Every structure is written in C-alpha cells, then in structure tokens.
Amino acid sequence: MGDIDTWTFQEIAFRAEMDRHDDPESEKEAWILCGEDPATRMRNIVELRNMIYERGECHPHRMDDAFLLKFLRARRSVPARAHRLLVRYSNFRDQNPHLWRDVDWFGLTKLGHVFEGVLFDRPDVGRLIICRLGQWDPDDYPVEDLIRGCLLLLEIGIMQPKLQVLGGTALLDCEGLTMRHMRHFSPAIAIQAMNVMGFAFPLHQRGVHVINCSRVFETLFHFFKRLAPVDDLWKRVRFHGYDLSSLHKCIDPECLPKRYGGHRQEVSLEKWLTKIKQYKNKDFDNDMRTLGYAVD
Structure with missing residues (x-):
C-alpha cells in the first residue's frame, strides 16, 4: 500500500469516527459479542431504565436509549449486570468530577504519543x-492528565455504535518506564486507572x-490489583515481558503497529484529536458538553 493509499484510508477512517448510526450488517456481531437480539433490545433498555428508577443507587447524567444501550452492550445485554456497571460509572463520575468538568478536551493533544491507536477494527481485537508510559514526562504535566487522556479517548470512542459492539484491546508498553514515573502512581491514581480500564466504564x-x-x-x-474490585477483567490481563512472539499469540500482527512486529500505522492521540476537531459536528459538541467537557 502506497503513501497516498494509506493517507486516503486514514482520512476515511477519521471521518468515520463521527458515525453515530447502527449498521444493520453489524447485528450478527452484536449478537455474538454482546448477546444483543434486535427483538429484545428495547425490552432490555426499558428494564435497565426501570432498575435505575426503582433502586435509586445512581443518578446518571443521561437516561436516553442510546446511552443505556452502551452499558448493555458492555455487559452481554444483561440488564442486572449493566445496572451494576452504570452504578460504578456514575459513582466514579461523582467522585472524580475533575476528570471531566470543564476539561479542555482538545488541550489534551499535549499528551502526544503517550496514547496511540490503530484504526483497524476487527471483531477479535476491536479497537x-x-x-506508552515511557513517553510521558512528569515535568511537563501531572499524572492526572494521563487519566483524563485515556478517559477522553474512550468516551469519544464509544460514541460509535460500532465500537460499543467490537470493544477494545489495551496494549500497555512499559519501554522507558522508570521509578521517576512510578513514584507518581499513588494508590488513588492506580484505582482511577483501573476504573477507566473497564471496572467502571462501559467498554467491552x-x-x-x-x-x-x-x-x-x-x-x-x-x-495494586488487591486494591481493586474482583472482576473478570483480571482474567484478560497478560504479561509478555519483552517477548513479541508471546504478544503475537494473543494479537494478530495484522492488527499491530510495525513497532511491535505488525503491519499497521499507529495514530497518536495528538493527531486523532486534531482530526476529531476537524470533522466534529453539533451532535459531538452536545455529547461532549453533556459529559462536562469545555466546548468552544
């Protein structure tokens, strides 16, 4: 694939980041990955909404169908499990308003290549x-901005119905990580990171x-794991040391950047947010404003 073809593919992919439509062709994937049946989808949404009102354990900032569906998809379309996740998410927002409220989302481009993604979404990997923690300079910005950056990436990502279904795979690269970095990771920061990873976030x-x-x-x-809730997520954490062949057994090189022996081009958070700003629309601005972000 030539440079022009790569550029064209990326521009199409960037434009698609603003897509808010459910693709009828993805219903099979929604059934396999999320246990979602179009015949019972609305019934599950209503059941989840009733649970929220009846139990009164949380007060979400939204209660519309599209919002509740995110939580159902993240928990195999089981309303009771989706409700537990929604309670965690709502509590996490209430306890950490500084991670959303009035945050200049575009200002997080300063994180550069600390966060990257691959715009090649497959059912077995998702996004x-x-x-890359070693790319972070603690003298430039606080560790809380890492949490804000990761959270922003996920909040924007799951606006896409496609990614609500496919979910995501996280790759934590510790190259360059030293005690200079680690001393900033207090138990409180570690718990925030774990919550964003999936304990309290509607991500498959x-x-x-x-x-x-x-x-x-x-x-x-x-x-730090001992400080976090018991969750099935721990079963999906894998340490590969410095062995790329071990990583390839879990993630097809077809989905990985060349840096990790793969075939794809990574996209930095800085570039991704720049393109999001270029292609964003009123629906995006409204969603971001509702979440609490500063929107110009």
Whole structure:
C-alpha cells in the first residue's frame, strides 16, 4: 500500500469516527459479542431504565436509549449486570468530577504519543489502544492528565455504535518506564486507572496486554490489583515481558503497529484529536458538553 493509499484510508477512517448510526450488517456481531437480539433490545433498555428508577443507587447524567444501550452492550445485554456497571460509572463520575468538568478536551493533544491507536477494527481485537508510559514526562504535566487522556479517548470512542459492539484491546508498553514515573502512581491514581480500564466504564474490554515490562512492574501491578474490585477483567490481563512472539499469540500482527512486529500505522492521540476537531459536528459538541467537557 502506497503513501497516498494509506493517507486516503486514514482520512476515511477519521471521518468515520463521527458515525453515530447502527449498521444493520453489524447485528450478527452484536449478537455474538454482546448477546444483543434486535427483538429484545428495547425490552432490555426499558428494564435497565426501570432498575435505575426503582433502586435509586445512581443518578446518571443521561437516561436516553442510546446511552443505556452502551452499558448493555458492555455487559452481554444483561440488564442486572449493566445496572451494576452504570452504578460504578456514575459513582466514579461523582467522585472524580475533575476528570471531566470543564476539561479542555482538545488541550489534551499535549499528551502526544503517550496514547496511540490503530484504526483497524476487527471483531477479535476491536479497537487497539496503546499506552506508552515511557513517553510521558512528569515535568511537563501531572499524572492526572494521563487519566483524563485515556478517559477522553474512550468516551469519544464509544460514541460509535460500532465500537460499543467490537470493544477494545489495551496494549500497555512499559519501554522507558522508570521509578521517576512510578513514584507518581499513588494508590488513588492506580484505582482511577483501573476504573477507566473497564471496572467502571462501559467498554467491552477484550484484553489488556503488557509488553516491555520487568518483573518489578508486574509485582507492583499485582499489588495494586488487591486494591481493586474482583472482576473478570483480571482474567484478560497478560504479561509478555519483552517477548513479541508471546504478544503475537494473543494479537494478530495484522492488527499491530510495525513497532511491535505488525503491519499497521499507529495514530497518536495528538493527531486523532486534531482530526476529531476537524470533522466534529453539533451532535459531538452536545455529547461532549453533556459529559462536562469545555466546548468552544
């Protein structure tokens, strides 16, 4: 594929990031990946909404069908499980308003290549999201901005019905990570990161893969794990050390950037947000404003 073809494909993919329509052809994937049946979809939404009113455990900022469907899709279309997730999400928002409220979302382009993605979404991987912690300079911006950046990436991502169904796979690259970085990760920050990873976020999390990591990092990870809720997500965390062949057993190189022995071109958060701003519309602005972000 030539440079012009690659550029054209990326521009089409960037435009598609604003797509808010359910594709009828994706109903089979929704059934396989989310247990979603068009015949019972509306009934499940109504049941979830009734649970929210009857139990009174949370007060979501939205209650419309499209919003509630995100939580159902993230929990195999089971209203009770979706309700538990929605309670976690709502509590997380209430406890951490600074991660959303009046945040200049476009200002997070400063994170550069700390977060990257691959705009090649497959049913077995979903959207591949890469976090390169070693690219972060703690002197430039606080660790809270890392949480804000990851959260923003996910909030915008799940506006797409396609990604609500396909979900995502996380790749945590620890190359360049030192104690200079690690000393900023307090238990409170670690819990915030785990919540964003999937404990309290309506993302169909396909897996979390850690590469270029030492035993020290793995030990710290398991320490923080004890502070988090018991969840099936832990079964999908894999440590690969420095072994790319181990990573390839879990993620097809067809979906990976060349840096990891793959065939794809990664897109930095900086470039992605720049393109989002270029192609955004009134619906996007309204959604962002409702979430609490500053919208010009």
